[in-house]
Amino acid sequence: MSGIDQRRDAVLAAIVAAGPEGVSGEAIATQLGCSRAAVHRHVAALRRTGVAIVGEHGGYVLGDGADPIAPALIAARRSGPLRGPVHWSPTTGSTNDDAARFARDGAPEGLVIGADAQTAGRGRRGRTWVAARGDALTFSVVLRPSVSPIDAALLPLVVAVAVADALGPDARIAWPNDIVIDGRKVCGILCESSTDETGVAWAVAGIGLNVRAAPTLTDARWTAGAVSDGRPRADLLLAVLEHLGQRYQQWLDHGAAPIVAAYAERDLLAGRGVTVALPAGEVAGTGAGIDEFGRLRVIGPAGERVLGSGEVVRVEWDG
Numbered sequence: 001m002s003g004i005d006q007r008r009d010a011v012l013a014a015i016v017a018a019g020p021e022g023v024s025g026e027a028i029a030t031q032l033g034c035s036r037a038a039v040h041r042h043v044a045a046l047r048r049t050g051v052a053i054v055g056e057h058g059g060y061v062l063g064d065g066a067d068p069i070a071p072a073l074i075a076a077r078r079s080g081p082l083r084g085p086v087h088w089s090p091t092t093g094s095t096n097d098d099a100a101r102f103a104r105d106g107a108p109e110g111l112v113i114g115a116d117a118q119t120a121g122r123g124r125r126g127r128t129w130v131a132a133r134g135d136a137l138t139f140s141v142v143l144r145p146s147v148s149p150i151d152a153a154l155l156p157l158v159v160a161v162a163v164a165d166a167l168g169p170d171a172r173i174a175w176p177n178d179i180v181i182d183g184r185k186v187c188g189i190l191c192e193s194s195t196d197e198t199g200v201a202w203a204v205a206g207i208g209l210n211v212r213a214a215p216t217l218t219d220a221r222w223t224a225g226a227v228s229d230g231r232p233r234a235d236l237l238l239a240v241l242e243h244l245g246q247r248y249q250q251w252l253d254h255g256a257a258p259i260v261a262a263y264a265e266r267d268l269l270a271g272r273g274v275t276v277a278l279p280a281g282e283v284a285g286t287g288a289g290i291d292e293f294g295r296l297r298v299i300g301p302a303g304e305r306v307l308g309s310g311e312v313v314r315v316e317w318d319g
Helices: 003-021 026-034 036-048 071-077 095-104 150-165 231-253 259-268
Strands: 053-056 059-063 086-092 112-118 136-143 173-175 178-181 184-196 199-210 271-276 282-292 298-301 303-307 311-316
Touching: 003 026, 003 059, 003 071, 026 036, 026 059, 026 199, 036 053, 053 184, 071 086, 071 231, 086 298, 095 112, 095 136, 095 199, 095 271, 112 259, 136 184, 136 231, 150 173, 150 178, 150 184, 150 199, 150 259, 173 259, 199 231, 282 303
Parallel strands: 086 112
Antiparallel strands: 053 059, 112 136, 136 199, 173 178, 178 184, 184 199, 271 282, 271 311, 282 298, 298 303
């Protein structure tokens, strides 16, 4: 991050931290050791990115409905085992692509790459993921789990459990890692990694959480929804990061068992009729939870199938 970007983030943090009382340009300049003219330029640049900042009574205050992410404040409030730098931009192609680039260059575990809008975001199986600026939380976290490539298959479920923890008791998980509240999909997760026979070099956990509004989904299984608990995006981001750190460390310390148990408590498909599409055809039966590798167990007329890939294309909600 350039020095200009860091100074701009610091100006935003000062305005956000001031709350409805606002803060004067002079106070910000004194705090940052720069001129008032420089503060004004940074405020103008923030406005161009879509942050509503109002100048009144000689000071700056966030406009009505403004809900920005101030990276400096997020980094200062983070706790738990995954504490890393936070980079946030108005627009990017894909936070997963950005995070993967940082990871390949040796970025530390816990680095967060986020954006208010993505132009090339993607979901599972190559789907696009698009949200209007400020409507969602779109971010990726760099991870370096010391597990085997086989065990790393559980990572998407670790992330799903953490996000569900952050969203509260009504959040359910639809295999492998869609988060559903009241029958509406509010969050998608895409984990990508670099592995070889010796282990995992790096992984990125990409999370797209609808906050203000829900995009139209091409996935016919779900109606899109948004989190409606009233928390600012910054508070939701912090909650997800905190729970992710806790569940991630739990997985590294104690293996799959506690994650599988936590997943079972939120499993939306257990006991329901499901149809899973595979390259060779469809498998239909009753969802029976997951195994220690995160594979879906389906009990059908011919007995139990354990599926490590595939897509659930139908769910019997009344079953």
